[in-house]
Amino acid sequence: MTTSGKRVCFMTGATGILGSEIALSVAGQGYTVFFTYNSSEEKALQILQKIRWVSPESQMIHCDVSKPGDIIAAFTAFRQHFDRLDLLIAAASNFYSTAIPDITEEDWDNLVDTNLKGTFFTMQEAVRIMLKQSTISRIITLTDISANLIWRNFAPYTVAKAGIQHLTKIFAKTCAPGILVNSIAPGTVTINPEIEMDSEAEMIKKIPLKRLGDPLDIIKTITFLLESDYITGQVISVDGGRLLQ
Numbered sequence: 001m002t003t004s005g006k007r008v009c010f011m012t013g014a015t016g017i018l019g020s021e022i023a024l025s026v027a028g029q030g031y032t033v034f035f036t037y038n039s040s041e042e043k044a045l046q047i048l049q050k051i052r053w054v055s056p057e058s059q060m061i062h063c064d065v066s067k068p069g070d071i072i073a074a075f076t077a078f079r080q081h082f083d084r085l086d087l088l089i090a091a092a093s094n095f096y097s098t099a100i101p102d103i104t105e106e107d108w109d110n111l112v113d114t115n116l117k118g119t120f121f122t123m124q125e126a127v128r129i130m131l132k133q134s135t136i137s138r139i140i141t142l143t144d145i146s147a148n149l150i151w152r153n154f155a156p157y158t159v160a161k162a163g164i165q166h167l168t169k170i171f172a173k174t175c176a177p178g179i180l181v182n183s184i185a186p187g188t189v190t191i192n193p194e195i196e197m198d199s200e201a202e203m204i205k206k207i208p209l210k211r212l213g214d215p216l217d218i219i220k221t222i223t224f225l226l227e228s229d230y231i232t233g234q235v236i237s238v239d240g241g242r243l244l245q
């Protein structure tokens with residue numbers, strides 16, 4: 001059990017392109033980070049090494065968030081290391097194109113279980129710890145502005161992200177006043193060339209601030225939420241105005 005007195009963050013999705021930058025930033029802001037990875041063990045080890053330069057007690061564990069049993073096991077391991085939980089960042093997500101006539105039950109389960117079911121059971125385990133604490137703790141979910149757009153070929157993903165935004169509000173109301181629960185909905189920050197989407201130039205045309213997002217835009221919003229004591233149940237779009245119609 002660690003006794004350094006530092007604040008502790010549990011984070012899923014810390015091996016992602018954006019997620020890894022968030023994990024490093026949170027460690028740099030004074031948190032010990034306990035993070036999960038699923039398929040990227042090698043990348044996870046590299047990230048852990050970097051995080052430990054600033055936050056030596058940080059840990060990582062394998063967890064497939066689509067399996068609630070894995071989430072319970074990860075939190076059991078977490079409790080063996082830490083006796084407090086100040087921050088949950090739920091960023092684990094998978095994302096691929098699914099045209100409506102072709103969506104299989106396997107696609108649906110894969111996308112909805114990872115994004116929505118996984119986030120719910122991670123939040124549930126976190127609040128079981130946080131509700132017993134006397135200090136303020138925080139949950140930040142990572143969703144997507146696509147929850148508010150009608151994207152033809154991403155129904156299970158966008159429905160799951162919309163579900164997380166609703167869960168964010170339910171948890172915020174249920175867990176007040178001790179736990180502040182908010183969501184960040186990024187616009188496009190990274191482009192996966194394997195997924196059929198608009199070109200970068202086409203995307204930028206639709207963004208009033210005329211650029212894609214940068215990980216720093218998301219990190220600044222997380223820092224803002226970590227410093228705020230009177231905001232809960234909000235979904236903050238960090239999208240350069242993309243949702244303005």
Ligand SMILES: NC(=O)c1ccc[n+]([C@@H]2O[C@H](COP(=O)([O-])OP(=O)(O)OC[C@H]3O[C@@H](n4cnc5c(N)ncnc54)[C@H](OP(=O)(O)O)[C@@H]3O)[C@@H](O)[C@H]2O)c1
Pocket residue numbers: 012013014015016017018019020036037038039040041063064065066090091092093094095114142143144145185186187188189190191
């Ligand atoms: N990047 C963007 O442009 C953008 C835009 C809008 C919203 N977002 C949201 O922001 C968050 C971070 O994005 P990102 O760019 O870092 O995503 P990413 O690069 O696609 O990474 C996805 C992360 O989720 C984890 N993951 C996937 N399936 C999992 C499973 N079954 N169990 C546990 N973990 C699983 C991956 O772990 P492994 O690699 O270890 O498998 C990885 O850490 C996500 O929630 C994403 O939806 C991102």
